[in-house]
Amino acid sequence: MNDAIQDEIIEQFEGLEWFDKYGLLISFAKELEPMSEEFKTEDNAISGCQSKVWIRSHTEDGKLIFDLDSDAMITKGIISLVAKVVNNRPPQEILNADLYFIDKIGLKSNLSPARSNGLESIITRIKEVAKEEADSNT
Amino acid sequence: MTDFAKDFPILSQKVYGKRLVYLDNAATTQKPDSVIDTMSDFYKTEYSNIHRGLHYLSEVSSEKYEEARKKVSDFIGARDPSEVTFTSGTTGSINQVARSLEPSLRGNEVLVTGVEHHSNIVPWQLAGAKVKAIPMDEDCKSLLDSMEITNKTKLIAIAHVSNVLGSVNEIKEITEIAEDHDIPVLVDAAQSIQHLPIDVKDIDCDFLAFSGHKMYASTGVGVLYTSNRFSDIMPAIGGGGMIDKVTFEETTYLAPPLRFEAGTPDIAGAISIGAAIDHMQKIGMNKIKDHEHEVYSYARDKLLEMDNVTVYGNTSQMCGAVSFNLDNIHHYDTGLILDKMGVAVRTGHHCAQPLMRSLGIEGTVRASFALYNTKEDVDMLIEGINKVEMMYK
Numbered sequence: 001m002n003d004a005i006q007d008e009i010i011e012q013f014e015g016l017e018w019f020d021k022y023g024l025l026i027s028f029a030k031e032l033e034p035m036s037e038e039f040k041t042e043d044n045a046i047s048g049c050q051s052k053v054w055i056r057s058h059t060e061d062g063k064l065i066f067d068l069d070s071d072a073m074i075t076k077g078i079i080s081l082v083a084k085v086v087n088n089r090p091p092q093e094i095l096n097a098d099l100y101f102i103d104k105i106g107l108k109s110n111l112s113p114a115r116s117n118g119l120e121s122i123i124t125r126i127k128e129v130a131k132e133e134a135d136s137n138t
Numbered sequence: 139m140t141d142f143a144k145d146f147p148i149l150s151q152k153v154y155g156k157r158l159v160y161l162d163n164a165a166t167t168q169k170p171d172s173v174i175d176t177m178s179d180f181y182k183t184e185y186s187n188i189h190r191g192l193h194y195l196s197e198v199s200s201e202k203y204e205e206a207r208k209k210v211s212d213f214i215g216a217r218d219p220s221e222v223t224f225t226s227g228t229t230g231s232i233n234q235v236a237r238s239l240e241p242s243l244r245g246n247e248v249l250v251t252g253v254e255h256h257s258n259i260v261p262w263q264l265a266g267a268k269v270k271a272i273p274m275d276e277d278c279k280s281l282l283d284s285m286e287i288t289n290k291t292k293l294i295a296i297a298h299v300s301n302v303l304g305s306v307n308e309i310k311e312i313t314e315i316a317e318d319h320d321i322p323v324l325v326d327a328a329q330s331i332q333h334l335p336i337d338v339k340d341i342d343c344d345f346l347a348f349s350g351h352k353m354y355a356s357t358g359v360g361v362l363y364t365s366n367r368f369s370d371i372m373p374a375i376g377g378g379g380m381i382d383k384v385t386f387e388e389t390t391y392l393a394p395p396l397r398f399e400a401g402t403p404d405i406a407g408a409i410s411i412g413a414a415i416d417h418m419q420k421i422g423m424n425k426i427k428d429h430e431h432e433v434y435s436y437a438r439d440k441l442l443e444m445d446n447v448t449v450y451g452n453t454s455q456m457c458g459a460v461s462f463n464l465d466n467i468h469h470y471d472t473g474l475i476l477d478k479m480g481v482a483v484r485t486g487h488h489c490a491q492p493l494m495r496s497l498g499i500e501g502t503v504r505a506s507f508a509l510y511n512t513k514e515d516v517d518m519l520i521e522g523i524n525k526v527e528m529m530y531k
Binding site: 018019022023026050051052071072073074075 | 470478
């Protein structure tokens with residue numbers, strides 16, 4: 001499955017050196033609306049050794065919207081991309097989504113479970129939420 | 139300064155097209171050719187199980203293994219090689235003591251310092267003891283005057299050097315206080331054995347634990363020194379190789395060290411520790427200490443000079459590791475960008491969550507040093523930090 005949002009992200013990262021990639025991630029992080037402090041609770045947290053991620057979600061017209069934040073900028077940049085890709089889609093579509101852009105833009109190492117328990121657990125959480133929503137709709 | 143790095147083949151490679159600056163030595167150290175060759179030669183020509191066979195190779199293996207034990211014994215100033223047990227590492231050593239002393243620890247207290255890593259906290263809790271920390275000041279120095287020893291204190295277990303801060307604990311003062319109260323002391327030397335000359339008789343501790351892989355030897359192997367005062371404690375693990383006589387009714391055990399080494403040990407690993415000691419002694423522990431002190435002080439001073447950097451912890455003696463954070467920049471971000479500059483550091487809580495809580499932070503960036511690091515490595519770290527700041531402007 002190819003999708004336009006992921007393809008556009010891949011295009012933006014194409015040919016960039018590492019520093020520029022990180023620079024771009026930092027600028028994406030700055031664009032992401034910060035989560036209100038009151039929601040940065042343990043319940044909403046995906047906590048690893050390296051950086052913290054908070055995740056909330058709600059539905060609008062049957063589409064899922066995720067609100068994400070992190071205390072580390074590069075992590076925040078990556079999750080802002082994840083949000084771009086998964087937000088405003090029907091739960092079943094998110095459940096089936098293949099987030100191939102992570103590998104294509106060279107962030108696959110950030111997927112490893114040992115590294116910050118990061119992206120892997122975030123994607124797992126997103127899929128869980130999507131599954132719950134999809135199940136409750138059937 | 140002579141180029142100690144040339145003995146370590148891994149250090150000559152480039153990462154991301156840049157010279158590798160390896161500053162994650164508190165996590166694990168790189169291996170010199172002499173250690174790699176010793177292990178390789180052992181497997182190629184000498185390998186066999188030890189203390190079991192009467193054949194030629196078993197004799198050779200046993201001899202090499204016991205030779206390594208003797209080297210460790212001499213290296214740490216033990217009275218006799220029987221005080222040296224090979225374990226799986228620092229964590230294995232500490233767990234072994236916790237298990238052996240469990241009957242006296244259960245329901246009682248173990249006193250530790252405020253800078254301990256989880257390996258010197260969790261095993262005592264698993265043995266049913268309450269872990270109590272000696273209070274410390276804002277520089278993370280233990281306040282020995284406030285040390286609370288009660289009749290429930292059954293052991294004092296302390297890191298020689300903090301794996302996060304590099305601060306050196308006053309272990310001799312602590313063993314003296316402990317002696318007055320007749321309480322045994324375990325010293326976790328995981329972060330000191332590779333940096334400072336150690337003499338267990340001088341320290342006067344009852345147990346000393348360290349890992350092979352942090353002192354240029356192999357992973358999965360370590361040492362537990364057990365003073366001969368404790369030679370009759372029960373072994374933590376039972377099985378083959380440590381028994382005197384077994385019947386279905388009763389078992390009697392061999393004398394130390396074999397009583398504490400059930401099963402087939404990491405023979406090649408133990409031999410690699412011997413080779414690592416040879417390597418360090420060829421240079422000389424005092425020379426290593428002086429060289430590292432020079433590089434370490436240079437790094438610490440440079441970091442302290444930076445307006446936007448916070449350096450944690452400070453005692454009269456520091457070595458090995460320095461922990462810091464850049465103002466308003468997450469340690470994870472700093473670590474990721476330094477990595478791309480070829481500078482390998484560690485970020486996070488460094489398995490010392492209680493210390494992070496007392497510092498009021500989530501984690502740090504830690505640069506940690508070994509004998510092969512130089513001032514040029516430090517310059518690369520500082521250059522990397524400047525680059526991180528530039529990226530965040």
